[in-house]
Amino acid sequence: MIVIAGTLTLESPVNETVLDACRTMMKATHAEKGCVDYVFSADPLDDHTLRVFEQWESLEDLEAHFQAPHMPPFREAMAQWNVTGKSIHRFTVTDTVEM
Known part of the structure; x- marks a missing residue:
C-alpha cells in the first residue's frame, strides 16, 4: 500500500472555491x-x-492517477491558490494493524 500525507500552505485562507x-x-x-x-x-x-491524505493499492495505481483526465483541470485550479509551502510525503506501507 502507498500512503501520501502532508500539507499545502496557501497565501490566502482556504475558501469555498478551493474546497469545491x-x-x-x-x-x-x-x-x-x-x-x-x-x-x-x-x-x-x-x-x-x-x-x-491518500491511500493507493500500488505505486502503479498512484502513477496512473497522475495521468488521469481530471488531473490537468485540478492543477489549473491549484495554480490560482498561491501555494506558499508544500510538505507532502509518500510512504510505502508493508504492514498495518487495526486500531
Missing part, C-alpha cells in the same frame, strides 16, 4: 482503480493549510 475544486477532484479520484482513500481537508487550526 478539492471535492470535484476527490469524487473523480475515488473512482480510479486502486484508490483506497483520497482526501483534501481544511486544517481546523490553521485556515491557510490544506491537508492531503
Whole structure:
C-alpha cells in the first residue's frame, strides 16, 4: 500500500472555491482503480493549510492517477491558490494493524 500525507500552505485562507475544486477532484479520484482513500481537508487550526491524505493499492495505481483526465483541470485550479509551502510525503506501507 502507498500512503501520501502532508500539507499545502496557501497565501490566502482556504475558501469555498478551493474546497469545491478539492471535492470535484476527490469524487473523480475515488473512482480510479486502486484508490483506497483520497482526501483534501481544511486544517481546523490553521485556515491557510490544506491537508492531503491518500491511500493507493500500488505505486502503479498512484502513477496512473497522475495521468488521469481530471488531473490537468485540478492543477489549473491549484495554480490560482498561491501555494506558499508544500510538505507532502509518500510512504510505502508493508504492514498495518487495526486500531
